[in-house]
Each structure stands twice: as structure tokens, then as C-alpha cells.
Amino acid sequence: MTPSVFAAFAFPNIDPVLLQLGPLKVHWYGMAYVVGILTGWWYAGKLVSNPKLWNQTSPITKAHLEDFLMWLVAGVILGGRIGYVLFYNLDKYLAQPLDIIKVWDGGMSFHGGLTGVVIAMILFSRSRGFSPFSLFDIIGPASCIAIFFGRCANFINQELFGKVTDASWGVIFPITQDGLARHPSQLYEAALEGVVLFIVLRIFTHTFLKLKSPGFIAGVYVAGYAIARILVEFVRVPDTQIGYLFGGWLTMGMVLSIPIILIGLWSILTSKSRMISAQ
Numbered sequence: 001m002t003p004s005v006f007a008a009f010a011f012p013n014i015d016p017v018l019l020q021l022g023p024l025k026v027h028w029y030g031m032a033y034v035v036g037i038l039t040g041w042w043y044a045g046k047l048v049s050n051p052k053l054w055n056q057t058s059p060i061t062k063a064h065l066e067d068f069l070m071w072l073v074a075g076v077i078l079g080g081r082i083g084y085v086l087f088y089n090l091d092k093y094l095a096q097p098l099d100i101i102k103v104w105d106g107g108m109s110f111h112g113g114l115t116g117v118v119i120a121m122i123l124f125s126r127s128r129g130f131s132p133f134s135l136f137d138i139i140g141p142a143s144c145i146a147i148f149f150g151r152c153a154n155f156i157n158q159e160l161f162g163k164v165t166d167a168s169w170g171v172i173f174p175i176t177q178d179g180l181a182r183h184p185s186q187l188y189e190a191a192l193e194g195v196v197l198f199i200v201l202r203i204f205t206h207t208f209l210k211l212k213s214p215g216f217i218a219g220v221y222v223a224g225y226a227i228a229r230i231l232v233e234f235v236r237v238p239d240t241q242i243g244y245l246f247g248g249w250l251t252m253g254m255v256l257s258i259p260i261i262l263i264g265l266w267s268i269l270t271s272k273s274r275m276i277s278a279q
Helices: 029-050 062-086 092-097 098-102 110-128 133-156 185-206 216-231 251-270
Strands: 017-021 026-028
Touching: 017 029, 026 029, 029 062, 029 133, 062 092, 062 110, 062 133, 062 251, 092 098, 110 133, 110 216, 110 251, 133 185, 133 216, 185 216, 216 251
Parallel strands: none
Antiparallel strands: 017 026
16 A cells, blocks of 8 residues: 555654754754653652652662762763664774764664663672662663653654554654655654653552562563564664664564563562562
């Protein structure tokens, strides 16, 4: 069936540059990371300061979170960028290595960012004497907020868009120059990985009090993200420099998500053995 452009939405005329002061440009993409990290940090503070969610007292304090903020930023940016360079566009950056630092132009890998954050959490928690699982249980729900803003910024940048569709909510992205409506897969991810996953984790933290079992929330988070990512990959256009793997329908996002699901399930199933005793 030929997609109908009359049933689609025209892409809103949004400049990727939010603000320009002389040579200084503030991009929506960069601002999304700043707002997402700060808002997530605020929510994490709410979680650790609510004794009802723990066995009396959280092993993590607001002071710990304040100290960890810079570690978190470094893990997200360095891990996300290195992951994108290695898994999605290595040839380009080998040819133009200076472009690696141009984070403001887009190009971040969630799986790389996750790896960077996990390394930062392990190192930080060991230096402070508490379980990295408890820290991940806090950072997971908080990062859903950052993911939401990040995916919205992907939409504004007209990147990571979906396949051609005849759905009435399809969007015509000017950057494609073909006039065809496509799935707004960035907004699908914002909804699933940001809003829906946040609500699911909120239920587990506030209704089932699963913060008492370190690693349970972290497991639900990473497995939930990976499942949502795989689902969206079916309607998302794969990176042009990679395409489909093994000559079929698999994408790099799917391949990287499969082990994440297994790790998440392991974390969930073993969380009871790490139960926090009442203090």
C-alpha cells in the first residue's frame, strides 16, 4: 500500500539550535541531557529520602547522590559516545577522529551509556561502602526521565526516525527529502522507555517496595528498556552505515539488547538474596 501524505503530520519547524549567543550555540540535544540528568537527580533524591520505601533507612544518602552526579555525567557522556563510535560509526570516526568530541551534533549509544554508568556506579559504590545494586535501583527510574527528554531531542534533530508508514500519525521528516510519512519512532521510544517504563518502576518502588531487594528495580529497568527497544526497532530505520545484520531483519540495537534482557532477568531472580535487613 502506498503511504498517504495527506493522512500524515508535517514535521514541526523546530530549529535544532535552542539558543545562539554569538558563536555559542545551545542545542536542544545538549539541553535535553542537562535537564534530564538534573531532573533525574532530583527524583533520585526523593527516592533515597523516603524511609517507607526501604527497611527504615536507605543505604544511600542525598550527599552520596551529590558526590555521584559528576561520575554519572562522565559515565553517560563518555560511555554513550564511545559506544556509538565503536558500534555504529567506527569507519567515519577513524577517518575524522576530531568529530568524536562533537557530542552536540548527536550520536549517543544507550548501551554504551549504560556500560559507562555501570562502571561509574561500581567504582563509586565501592569507594563509599554500599552495594552498587542499590545505587542502580535509584539511577534506573531516574534515568527514564533523561531518556524521555533525549528521545524528544532525537525527534527535533530528525534522527533515528522510523520506516515509511500509512498510519494517520506518520510524520513527514523534511530531512529525508522524499515526502513520505514515517513512524515517529523517537516518540515511540520516549513513550515506552521514558513514560511507560517509569510508571512500571514507580509501581515496583512505591507499591511493592522492591527497593528493599537490591537489584530487582535495576533488573526490571534494563530488561524493560531492552524489550521496548527491540519492539521499536521493528519500525525504526537502522543506521545507514550498518543496515540489517546477517542479511535479515536484525539490527544492531536488537543484538545489543538481547544480553541486556538476560542480565536484567538474572538481577531480578537473584535480588532476594541481597535483601536489605531492617536497621
